[in-house]
Amino acid sequence: MVLDHAAIALLYKQESSAILARMIRALGGDFGLAEEVVQEAFEAALEEWPKTGAPRNARAWLLGTARHKAIDRIRRRARFEAPLDDEVDLAALGSEPEDEPKSAFGDDLLRLIFTCCHPALALEAQVALTLRTLCGLTTDEIARAFFVDPKTMAQRLVRAKNKIRVAKIPYVVPGRSELAERLDAVLSVVYLVFNEGYAATSGDELVRQELCREAIRIGRLLESLIPDRAETTALVALMLLHDARRDTRLDADGNLVLLEEQDRSRWDRVEIEEGLTRVAHALRRGGATPYGIQSAIAALHAEAPRAEDTDWRQIALLYGELARIAPSPVVLLNRAVAVAMHEGAERGLELLAAIAGEPDLSGHHLFYAARADLARRLGRTGEARRDYARALELCRGAPERRYLERRLGELD
Amino acid sequence: MQYLLLIYGSEAEAKKASKDDQMKMFGEYKVFSAELKGSGKMLGGEPLESVTTATTVRVKDGKILRTDGPFAETREQLGGFYAIEAKDLDEAVMIAAKVPGAKYGCIEVRPIMKINAM
Numbered sequence: 001m002v003l004d005h006a007a008i009a010l011l012y013k014q015e016s017s018a019i020l021a022r023m024i025r026a027l028g029g030d031f032g033l034a035e036e037v038v039q040e041a042f043e044a045a046l047e048e049w050p051k052t053g054a055p056r057n058a059r060a061w062l063l064g065t066a067r068h069k070a071i072d073r074i075r076r077r078a079r080f081e082a083p084l085d086d087e088v089d090l091a092a093l094g095s096e097p098e099d100e101p102k103s104a105f106g107d108d109l110l111r112l113i114f115t116c117c118h119p120a121l122a123l124e125a126q127v128a129l130t131l132r133t134l135c136g137l138t139t140d141e142i143a144r145a146f147f148v149d150p151k152t153m154a155q156r157l158v159r160a161k162n163k164i165r166v167a168k169i170p171y172v173v174p175g176r177s178e179l180a181e182r183l184d185a186v187l188s189v190v191y192l193v194f195n196e197g198y199a200a201t202s203g204d205e206l207v208r209q210e211l212c213r214e215a216i217r218i219g220r221l222l223e224s225l226i227p228d229r230a231e232t233t234a235l236v237a238l239m240l241l242h243d244a245r246r247d248t249r250l251d252a253d254g255n256l257v258l259l260e261e262q263d264r265s266r267w268d269r270v271e272i273e274e275g276l277t278r279v280a281h282a283l284r285r286g287g288a289t290p291y292g293i294q295s296a297i298a299a300l301h302a303e304a305p306r307a308e309d310t311d312w313r314q315i316a317l318l319y320g321e322l323a324r325i326a327p328s329p330v331v332l333l334n335r336a337v338a339v340a341m342h343e344g345a346e347r348g349l350e351l352l353a354a355i356a357g358e359p360d361l362s363g364h365h366l367f368y369a370a371r372a373d374l375a376r377r378l379g380r381t382g383e384a385r386r387d388y389a390r391a392l393e394l395c396r397g398a399p400e401r402r403y404l405e406r407r408l409g410e411l412d
Numbered sequence: 413m414q415y416l417l418l419i420y421g422s423e424a425e426a427k428k429a430s431k432d433d434q435m436k437m438f439g440e441y442k443v444f445s446a447e448l449k450g451s452g453k454m455l456g457g458e459p460l461e462s463v464t465t466a467t468t469v470r471v472k473d474g475k476i477l478r479t480d481g482p483f484a485e486t487r488e489q490l491g492g493f494y495a496i497e498a499k500d501l502d503e504a505v506m507i508a509a510k511v512p513g514a515k516y517g518c519i520e521v522r523p524i525m526k527i528n529a530m
Contacts, residue, residue: 005464078432120501120505167501167521167523168500168501168523169500169501169502170500170501170502174502226491382521
């Protein structure tokens with residue numbers, strides 16, 4: 001079989017993180033060097049495979065090629081630069097990858113995940129490094145996804161890789177005593193990546209879809225590599241249930257479509273089924289954890305055949321519980337909206353009045369948009385107009401802005 | 413790997429502490445230092461006198477300039493250090509977390525640069 005460039009690009013997406021994870025271990029945690037030789041191995045594949053045909057075991061070929069390139073580099077370095085780093089496991093570099101059990105690759109991927117999400121790195125660096133090494137996104141793509149100058153993003157990555165090497169952040173899976181806490185940190189990075197991709201703000205739609213896909217992929221990977229963790233299951237469920245609605249959130253003109261107006265027949269049934277199974281499992285095993293509750297809320301939305309069938313009473317209760325165990329202004333805002341749907345807009349406005357002073361909310365367009373919607377439902381046009389206008393001032397996402405403008409226009 | 417643990421804390425707060433609290437802290441440091449030495453991971457470490465006794469020295473055009481005080485005024489001041497041997501950053505952080513001062517101020521963990529023989 002002759003592989004064309006597109007097929008090799010696909011292979012890169014699928015295989016590069018596993019090969020990189022292995023090379024980083026063999027090179028004693030040197031992310032930079034590992035990245036370079038894996039890159040070169042894929043370049044060699046692009047050059048040779050179209051001529052000679054793809055090897056039987058592509059992963060072994062790539063790993064072998066990367067290994068040779070690494071040995072070359074290290075020898076050259078030993079001759080001209082610094083003496084050989086004693087951490088480099090030349091034996092591991094020399095072993096034949098075909099002999100290794102498949103699970104060894106899983107272990108290396110876990111090491112890579114935990115190192116990228118190491119708490120000694122700044123959160124933004126953790127996210128960038130995860131997307132670069134684990135998801136194979138280019139620096140430019142990551143920069144675009146986070147509205148950052150590509151040069152700044154490149155610097156952020158270099159600095160993170162440098163800290164891992166110089167301060168010697170270990171390339172290991174944390175021990176039992178630390179695992180739960182460290183896994184939580186990994187899950188928050190995964191969820192952050194997902195949310196960045198899911199947020200309906202402006203930006204490159206393709207990159208955004210990719211962020212969601214990758215977050216779900218890493219979530220599933222964690223599920224299989226560290227089984228029986230209710231929080232992981234709950235997070236994957238939450239992401240699947242949100243992702244199932246992704247295509248119905250914008251209409252053909254790119255305008256925002258609210259949950260109650262979305263075409264539920266176009267929600268992704270496969271993702272919903274997968275999500276619902278996980279929610280039940282996560283709640284049974286883990287109880288009321290933050291991701292568990294959020295996934296249960298998403299499940300209630302997904303299960304309602306029509307918007308008016310939504311069990312708002314239950315959703316309001318769940319937000320109340322979430323506010324108790326993981327309080328945040330946005331959770332309180334969502335609770336107020338759920339209560340308004342169940343008990344009426346008046347009651348919702350009362351709850352919003354109680355949290356209006358929260359510093360995180362007074363600068364957030366969602367707060368004013370929610371208050372405007374409730375005022376509109378009660379026919380208080382003046383208040384609604386003022387709050388929609390305030391929300392517009394604070395909102396930067398193009399589809400959301402158009403939604404607010406439309407609502408504002410409808411008041412006249 | 414060698415790391416330097418820089419112990420920062422507020423001298424103003426420390427001055428407010430009662431005699432008993434100061435003795436308690438002193439005792440905690442004694443125990444910690446003994447444990448660290450016993451584990452063979454301690455390369456060195458000393459407490460420092462107050463920043464009010466510091467002198468900052470610069471050489472400009474061959475002339476020695478002396479300034480009273482630390483090089484930078486900060487809310488928390490460098491009050492002591494340990495040099496340790498640790499397997500990796502995770503172990504260094506575990507040791508830093510046991511430094512008594514971590515409860516009152518903070519510990520900056522810095523890898524010590526390895527200079528290769530030329």
